[in-house]
Amino acid sequence: MNTPTKPWTLMYTIYKETVPDVHRIMGEWRARAAQIPNDELRRQALVSMETKAFHCEGGAAYSLLAKNKRKDLLRFIIAYQTICDYLDNLCDWSDSQDPDDFEMLHESLKHALAPGTPTENYYKYRKDQDDNGYLKALVETCQSSLVTFPGFSNVQENMEELSAYYRGLQVHKHVVKKDREPRLTTWFERNRAHLPEMTWYEFNACTGSTLGIFAMAGHAARSHLAKIQADSIKSAYFPYVQGIHILLDYFIDQEEDIEDDELNFCAQYPDEEKMAERIRYFKQQAEKSVSVLPDAKFHSMIIKGLIAIYLADEKVQTNPAMKKTANQFIRFGGLPTAFFYLNTWIYRRKSKEILGSAE
Template sequence: MKVPTKPWTMMYKIYKELVPQVHRLLGEWRIKADRIPNPELRKQALISIETKAFHCEGGAVYALLAPPEQREDVLRFIIAYQTICDYLDGLCDWSDSQDPEDFFMLHQSLKHALLPGSEQDNYYKYREDQDDGGYLKELVDTCQQTLTAFPGFWNAQKDMEELSAYYRGLQVHKHVKKEDRIPRLTSWFDEHRHRLPTMEWYEFNACTGSTLGIFALAGYAARSPIAEMQSHSIKSAYFPYVQGVHILLDYFIDQQEDIADDELNFCAQYPNEEKMAARVRTFKQEAEKSVKKLPDASFHSMIIKGLFAIYLADEKVQTNPSMKKTAKRFIRFGGLPAVFFYANTWIYRRKSKEVYG
């Protein structure tokens, strides 16, 4: 089975084949979200779908690793799992709660999503807003049901859970009351630093905040009965550096917004812009090295270049002269393929507003 190895082939498959399917499936979840009885939960569920659809569009590229007959299930898993992430992120960001027990319980849904047959909890146990009409449970059920159809899932499950645990930990630590965030995040880093290459606490935290490794494992698990050793190699290729590139770029474009809202931003922790740019370049170089060990290495390399395009074509960058200047440096890191992805993403973003709103 061939996966795209050229930028133009990948762009065609993403925008002509995957994106319409992503929006069809998101449309199904939007209908369910609109039926949530509790007004606050309904509001956050709808906002997460309306404003974070590009997360699902980006994640959908990993469906190209799967054979055509499994592609729909991979897409269903990616969209359901990413929708849980985006929904819970909104609940944690915008609720009055700053209770780590609340955040931990909410994110147990992501643990159960990767463990078919596990018994679900009341994920809203520690908050006033409770009645989502079964919305979160149905998202978890969808993940569980699709994963059981993948021939390699059970050998990949341990590595998927490890990446999920990192993600869940970050969501708990970064949403607590302001004075506790950095102490918790640095302490968490100290627990893991012996297993990591040399990096700062905020870089480690960035590496934990991505779902890309989970989606790559899902794509390969749907493709064949991969061995545990193969699964571990895929996880190690994505964590820390590919996931780190992903989230550092995400925080780069959100810097001004986060500072205005008094939110923690990992890119703002660098001593200056020059140091940040140098470290992003290092992460990109190390990410490229790590994916060379994988099957379909050129596919994964294109994803890294595509990450620069997806984030740097964002309007937040285009309307900020200082940020745009740094963004141009980032684009040059990726060479001609990144420029190609950037130009096409810029055009797509503006056209998609007319189509998808």
């Protein structure tokens, strides 16, 4: 199986082959999560899989980069993304707003990228403790998958760098409300010297994606990589590909976050026009940055597909103002984005009908 280079072959392969495998593997983790003794940990593990399954579906597209190691790569992507989504729920919905607790929980993501590192008690600073080894099993699945990738040794350092950014964001954005923006802006200032021109909230958006990690894992699973190749993949994805990913995520969540009094990065722009202009700029820079990579067409389609997936979301479709802005994004994404958008919208409608008729 060659890496898809056309929108229709990518869509067909994802929905006919990859998505069923994703749901089968997620089903195994769901069954394990259902056995967690602690009520709160079990609830958040199950809810995170129920509400954020599309994160694993999207990440799984990178499994198409590695023909011979596809199953191991898919297991890594799903385990790593499941940790991210589970911990995000724990930090969002628990009573804790303790940065030490959040840092300790997210040590699991650091260990997941470091085969041979012993697991720890990641719940050390919270009252909810007994998950029956669920989080450790996710970490160990990542570790055991990564060691089979021929190019892992040369991407490990870069994967850890992007993971450290992600972990930092998760700590800073979940602390007590009055401390969030000061922590996030201070963190931005510490990193500003090696970034292109951007605002503090755009930088924070760039840190919140796992796509760069999955792209590096995909290439590492396929073959040996020189360090210079690993560096080019990281630089292609961070900041702009990851930035457009998370800016779109915050775009569709604006109303929800305002209602819940949550920090939203897209709401920081002075107006809708400036937000649209900057998202367009991020899209252009993302396309430019991936054009130098092996399988450049595949990575370019991922960007166009990202735009489509978020804009086909029900939150956008039921909000006339958001839909108007979304139509601008679809236009600057071009025909492939329009193709992905239409197919994603149809897929979601059909999935909803199937689920509705099964109830």
